[in-house]
Amino acid sequence: MWLSKCSVIFGLFGSLHSDRKIHPGFDQSSWKQQITASTDLQSAMTDPQLVTQNGGPNHDADMESKTNLIVNYLPQTMTQEEIRSLFSSIGEVESCKLIRDKTTGQSLGYGFVNYKLQDDADRAIAQLNGLRLQNKTIKVSLARPSSESIKGANLYISGLSKTMTQLDLETMFSPAGNIITSRILCDPTTGLSKGVGFIRFDQRYEAEKAINTLNGTIPEGSTEPITVKFANQPSNSKNVLPVTMASYLSPARQRGFLGPIHHASTGRFRFSPLDAGLVPNPLISATSPTISAAGPGPGWCIFVYNLAPETEENVLWQLFGPFGAVQSVKVIRDFQTQKCKGFGFITMSNYEESLMAIQSLNGYTLGNRVLQVSFKTSNRKSP
């Protein structure tokens, strides 16, 4: 049993980075130790009586068999097939899904594994929860039935006494509802509490209740009131790329669209791709940095719509190249299918040339499709 699982794990991850060296001659007990050690660590830091354990709340009397697992804290590089392979060492896997960012394809660090048999699901929790992979300790627990009511149930708590433990925190919040996870942030070097933490409840209304009852209150034995609010939505923008990536970008690229774009397109300056033939007034757009996200800057960004699913970059180069200096082209594709999503972007160096390209190519028939070509509109992100 252990031997077979170990060989699977070693085969999968032996070549990946690990904070712990794995020697080819390791014996099965070392793996067992590793896994047990992390479990012990968890229980040493926290009281198993109170601190949330793997399954989350008991949805007692559920008729459906509990075969579906959620796996959290997966290493960034781990693929769906590697997850499937790992969990297949326990029993037959009905389905397996790694959740990825829709547009970038980056792993979001969690996934679902559904077993054929509940027995296997139980054993997967028992044997794989707490398993250390690379620099992560994965968490394996029963997935809750998916529902709207469990979303947005994560709280951010600040103003905690530095002496407060995870257990103290859970004790304080457990009256409000079922706690799924809790955490107190610590300084990585000193290991001391930073006085902030997180609590994820099972249900959003439980989180709301906690805000209503605990925000602004002073915990027993403390002197300062705590702040309890909904946590930020996890943003995928940070820590994904190595910092060194920036140095590979050209200076012009680095200047890109940084900096505030406060009064981006209001009313009369907004360019709609549907307004065929409408182009920016050169006098305005060439001199005002706030008119359009198309430019100015390192170039003029052009939006082209109605591309065929099979469209490749070289087509855009050929299409726009004759009009002048093309800096870059990009076909936007669906991550899963790798098919073009119907649009793309072209950045050209010179305003006059990009204008000519737009005027000439808007309405142009490519294949059996009539293209719509315009300056890219401003970013309509509204955080």
Add this chain to the structure above:
DNA sequence: CGACGGGACGC
């Protein structure tokens, strides 16, 4: 009909 990415913290 619609449809607008990815890039990133210095001055």
Add this chain to the structure above:
DNA sequence: CGACGGGACGC
């Protein structure tokens, strides 16, 4: 003072 995890519900 603020501080936002080891991106937890199907991207």
